[in-house]
Amino acid sequence: MPERIGVYVCHCGSNIAATVDVRQVVEQAAKWDSVVVARDYKYMCSAPGRELVIKDIRELNLTGVVVASCSPRMHEAMFRGVLEEAGLNGYLLEIANIREQCAWVSLPGAGATAKAVALTRAAVKKARLNQPIWEREIPVNQATLVVGGGIAGIQAALQVANAGYLVYLVEREPYIGGHMAQFDKTFITLDCATCILTPKLAGVERHPNIRLMTCSEVVQVDGYVGNFRVRVKTSPRYIHEASCTGCGACERACVLWDSIPAEFDEGLGRRGAVYVPFPQAVPLKARVDGKNCLYLTTGNCRRTCVTACQRGAIDFDQKETVSEIAVGSIIIATGFDVFDPGVEPRWGYGRYENVITGMQFERMSNASGPTLGKILLADGTEPRRVAVVHCVGSRSKKYHRHCSRVCCLSSLKFAHLVREKTGAEVFEFYTDLNIFGKQYDEFYHRVREEGVHFIRARGTEVTEIDGQLAVCAEDVELGVYREIPVDMVILNTALIPRHDAEKVSRLFGISRSSDGFFMESHMKLDPVTTFMNGIYLAGCCQSPKDIPDSVAQGAAAAAQALSVIARGKVSLSPVTARVTEELCSGCRICLRTCPFQAISFDQAAGTAEINEAVCKGCGCCSAACPAGAIDITHYGTGQLLAQIEGVCGNEDKD
Amino acid sequence: MRTKTDFEPLLVAFLCHWCAYTGADFAGSAGIKYPASVRIVRVMCTGRVDPLFVLKAFREGADGVLVSGCHPGDCHYVDGNIKAMRREPLLAAMLEQLGIERERFQLVWVSASEGEKFARVVTEMTDTLRELGPLNLKGGEQLG
Ligand SMILES: Cc1cc2nc3c(=O)[nH]c(=O)nc-3n(C[C@H](O)[C@H](O)[C@H](O)COP(=O)(O)OP(=O)(O)OC[C@H]3O[C@@H](n4cnc5c(N)ncnc54)[C@H](O)[C@@H]3O)c2cc1C
Ligand code: FES
Numbered sequence: 001m002p003e004r005i006g007v008y009v010c011h012c013g014s015n016i017a018a019t020v021d022v023r024q025v026v027e028q029a030a031k032w033d034s035v036v037v038a039r040d041y042k043y044m045c046s047a048p049g050r051e052l053v054i055k056d057i058r059e060l061n062l063t064g065v066v067v068a069s070c071s072p073r074m075h076e077a078m079f080r081g082v083l084e085e086a087g088l089n090g091y092l093l094e095i096a097n098i099r100e101q102c103a104w105v106s107l108p109g110a111g112a113t114a115k116a117v118a119l120t121r122a123a124v125k126k127a128r129l130n131q132p133i134w135e136r137e138i139p140v141n142q143a144t145l146v147v148g149g150g151i152a153g154i155q156a157a158l159q160v161a162n163a164g165y166l167v168y169l170v171e172r173e174p175y176i177g178g179h180m181a182q183f184d185k186t187f188i189t190l191d192c193a194t195c196i197l198t199p200k201l202a203g204v205e206r207h208p209n210i211r212l213m214t215c216s217e218v219v220q221v222d223g224y225v226g227n228f229r230v231r232v233k234t235s236p237r238y239i240h241e242a243s244c245t246g247c248g249a250c251e252r253a254c255v256l257w258d259s260i261p262a263e264f265d266e267g268l269g270r271r272g273a274v275y276v277p278f279p280q281a282v283p284l285k286a287r288v289d290g291k292n293c294l295y296l297t298t299g300n301c302r303r304t305c306v307t308a309c310q311r312g313a314i315d316f317d318q319k320e321t322v323s324e325i326a327v328g329s330i331i332i333a334t335g336f337d338v339f340d341p342g343v344e345p346r347w348g349y350g351r352y353e354n355v356i357t358g359m360q361f362e363r364m365s366n367a368s369g370p371t372l373g374k375i376l377l378a379d380g381t382e383p384r385r386v387a388v389v390h391c392v393g394s395r396s397k398k399y400h401r402h403c404s405r406v407c408c409l410s411s412l413k414f415a416h417l418v419r420e421k422t423g424a425e426v427f428e429f430y431t432d433l434n435i436f437g438k439q440y441d442e443f444y445h446r447v448r449e450e451g452v453h454f455i456r457a458r459g460t461e462v463t464e465i466d467g468q469l470a471v472c473a474e475d476v477e478l479g480v481y482r483e484i485p486v487d488m489v490i491l492n493t494a495l496i497p498r499h500d501a502e503k504v505s506r507l508f509g510i511s512r513s514s515d516g517f518f519m520e521s522h523m524k525l526d527p528v529t530t531f532m533n534g535i536y537l538a539g540c541c542q543s544p545k546d547i548p549d550s551v552a553q554g555a556a557a558a559a560q561a562l563s564v565i566a567r568g569k570v571s572l573s574p575v576t577a578r579v580t581e582e583l584c585s586g587c588r589i590c591l592r593t594c595p596f597q598a599i600s601f602d603q604a605a606g607t608a609e610i611n612e613a614v615c616k617g618c619g620c621c622s623a624a625c626p627a628g629a630i631d632i633t634h635y636g637t638g639q640l641l642a643q644i645e646g647v648c649g650n651e652d653k654d
Numbered sequence: 655m656r657t658k659t660d661f662e663p664l665l666v667a668f669l670c671h672w673c674a675y676t677g678a679d680f681a682g683s684a685g686i687k688y689p690a691s692v693r694i695v696r697v698m699c700t701g702r703v704d705p706l707f708v709l710k711a712f713r714e715g716a717d718g719v720l721v722s723g724c725h726p727g728d729c730h731y732v733d734g735n736i737k738a739m740r741r742e743p744l745l746a747a748m749l750e751q752l753g754i755e756r757e758r759f760q761l762v763w764v765s766a767s768e769g770e771k772f773a774r775v776v777t778e779m780t781d782t783l784r785e786l787g788p789l790n791l792k793g794g795e796q797l798g
Contacts, residue, residue, distance in 0.1 A: 623703060641710050
């Protein structure tokens with residue numbers, strides 16, 4: 001039966017029509033072989049636009065449809081559904097991308113119409129060769145993996161678990177809570193971070209549906225949405241978790257007690273080689289730090305900790321373990337790192353002892369922190385003048401172009417806490433005030449009224465003038481250069497992608513934006529999903545954000561995972577490799593080419609054999625086969641060659 | 655036969671679905687302009703680009719061919735892009751034998767967020783092709 005193709009060219013309002021002469025595309029298309037109808041419409045994706053296609057398919061017995069419109073990444077799935085509705089297989093659809101890859105990138109009159117014609121022609125040529133193929137439906141695994149136990153990951157885990165499904169929460173640190181666990185107060189309500197976080201931490205620990213895996217990292221991911229297989233490496237704690245009560249007797253007995261800078265206290269406090277990270281830690285278990293423990297590094301120690309532990313919980317024979325878990329969805333919530341201000345001398349960090357970071361201030365201000373909540377200078381006295389420097393490493397051409405979004409507010413929080421606790425004078429050195437959230441502006445005015453000075457500064461530098469710490473900057477509003485002597489400087493450093501973000505993105509096959517954070521499918525309409533089906537993002541790993549936004553995104557990611565579970569099955573792309581046995585010479589080159597071991601060798605027949613359940617349709621085998629015996633459904637060699645003819649615009653061949 | 659005057663070179667670009675094609679869409683959403691003579695063909699992975707496709711494009715009148723996909727390590731099928739990279743010098747040598755200059759065939763990595771880079775790459779390549787002039791294949795019918 002000869003092919004009968006309908007061509008539909010979309011104006012997309014004026015998005016396409018302003019640059020491309022849509023009528024001309026339709027006129028050209030109407031002349032091509034097998035095209036039985038060619039139309040244009042203002043919005044092909046609208047209900048009347050879709051009806052147009054359905055009606056034509058039914059009345060004109062179309063065997064294929066070409067829609068020349070926006071990128072197939074936008075509406076391909078939707079238009080496939082339109083074909084199905086009219087009784088045609090969805091893969092008989094072809095989309096010509098004349099918006100993102102034509103109208104929007106071309107200057108008016110500069111060949112955009114000719115290009116749109118060429119792209120549409122290529123689509124028609126391919127559509128003639130398209131074959132009906134069917135998606136495979138596979139049942140989904142109902143468990144979910146959450147990577148990262150900060151507030152975003154915790155929210156996601158609790159929500160999926162509360163719905164009644166199993167969650168594996170994998171956390172790299174020995175405790176959960178992420179950065180929020182280190183804070184003193186949270187803006188703008190100034191409630192105690194621990195007080196609002198602890199119930200969530202306990203909820204995770206006690207939840208019958210949550211398997212919490214601390215000291216753990218994902219090392220391998222295989223499979224696809226609904227059916228991921230994940231390997232998780234767990235480093236030894238050297239502690240029997242079941243026996244440990246977190247009493248801390250081991251830490252106090254450790255021969256290195258109070259001598260190792262504590263990470264949780266941002267280096268302001270000290271710990272032993274065996275330690276409990278902080279009093280409210282979940283799980284409240286000690287951990288032996290294998291890098292510093294004398295016994296583990298030299299084999300030579302009195303092991304006072306073992307004697308001190310009344311429950312015999314210390315176990316130096318523990319080994320690293322690797323476990324394999326099966327899940328249907330993955331939520332990535334690995335958070336952020338903070339910028340190291342030591343890289344640039346002008347911030348004085350590491351040079352002057354009373355220059356600290358925002359995270360260090362959080363620990364200092366925290367009642368269970370190294371100073372028991374007192375704001376103190378290195379000499380133990382209270383500061384009388386404090387500077388807060390904004391945008392350290394953020395909004396900078398040299399370091400990080402992006403705005404870290406939370407620092408303006410956390411800087412206001414620091415100012416408030418300093419004034420409340422010490423009465424010191426506070427100077428905020430800001431570049432712009434980006435204050436956007438609910439009731440945030442009200443908080444700003446409150447802090448202003450508390451007597452904090454705001455200096456719109458350029459070229460801020462921390463220095464010492466005659467032994468006195470000072471902040472120098474150009475005051476943009478007054479147009480003068482100012483030197484302000486202070487006792488303490490708090491550098492509010494940028495929230496930046498995790499140091500291992502590249503590794504993690506590769507592990508899960510997700511992309512990163514130009515700022516280095518993980519990339520969402522669509523910046524506005526799909527800020528939670530990734531290009532990898534079944535893998536979702538939550539919290540600051542996607543972009544800096546405050547706690548309310550992290551929690552909201554965590555909940556949204558949970559909803560994504562739950563919708564996969566509720567559907568119960570997933571459709572797998574029918575794009576796979578196929579072998580034409582008569583052409584296969586049995587050379588087995590394809591077996592080595594396949595990255596997924598989807599090809600095996602059929603000894604009896606002497607030919608290659610494809611396992612379609614494993615094949616992902618990349619087509620590497622097809623390109624490598626010297627005999628041309630392997631083809632890919634929907635992206636067949638013939639289909640691609642036809643497309644090449646089409647884009648090159650050789651009309652005579654039509 | 656086409657001449658150098660008023661010459662708008664035809665550049666066929668094979669882009670992998672996951673990175674380069676998405677990057678090209680990004681250039682579009684951001685409204686970055688590049689020559690309309692660039693024509694994109696989507697493949698799932700750069701590893702799918704059979705040398706046959708490149709030859710076919712030249713035979714059909716392309717003045718240049720670009721293959722573009724995920725950066726090494728980012729391929730959605732483990733190492734399809736590495737396979738493409740290994741093939742590149744062989745294919746380029748073969749094209750040179752046929753009188754197709756080295757500059758007419760390029761392999762460039764473009765990530766999903768590198769819309770600007772994509773536009774820059776195709777603009778620069780178009781400029782190079784303009785310098786080289788039209789590709790007038792001798793015995794072109796034997797290709798592909
Ligand atoms: C100084 C400062 C003050 C702030 N003050 C406030 C405030 O007052 N109010 C407010 O709303 N917001 C505030 N914020 C912002 C707040 O910190 C974030 O909104 C919040 O922490 C984001 O949570 P998250 O879960 O996305 O990331 P994180 O808190 O970074 O948690 C990520 C978790 O993932 C784990 N992880 C990372 N990589 C891996 C891996 N590969 N495998 C397994 N686990 C991994 C980490 O160990 C961590 O536990 C402040 C930020 C800073 C820097
Ligand atoms: S998927 Fe992009 S190069 Fe393989």
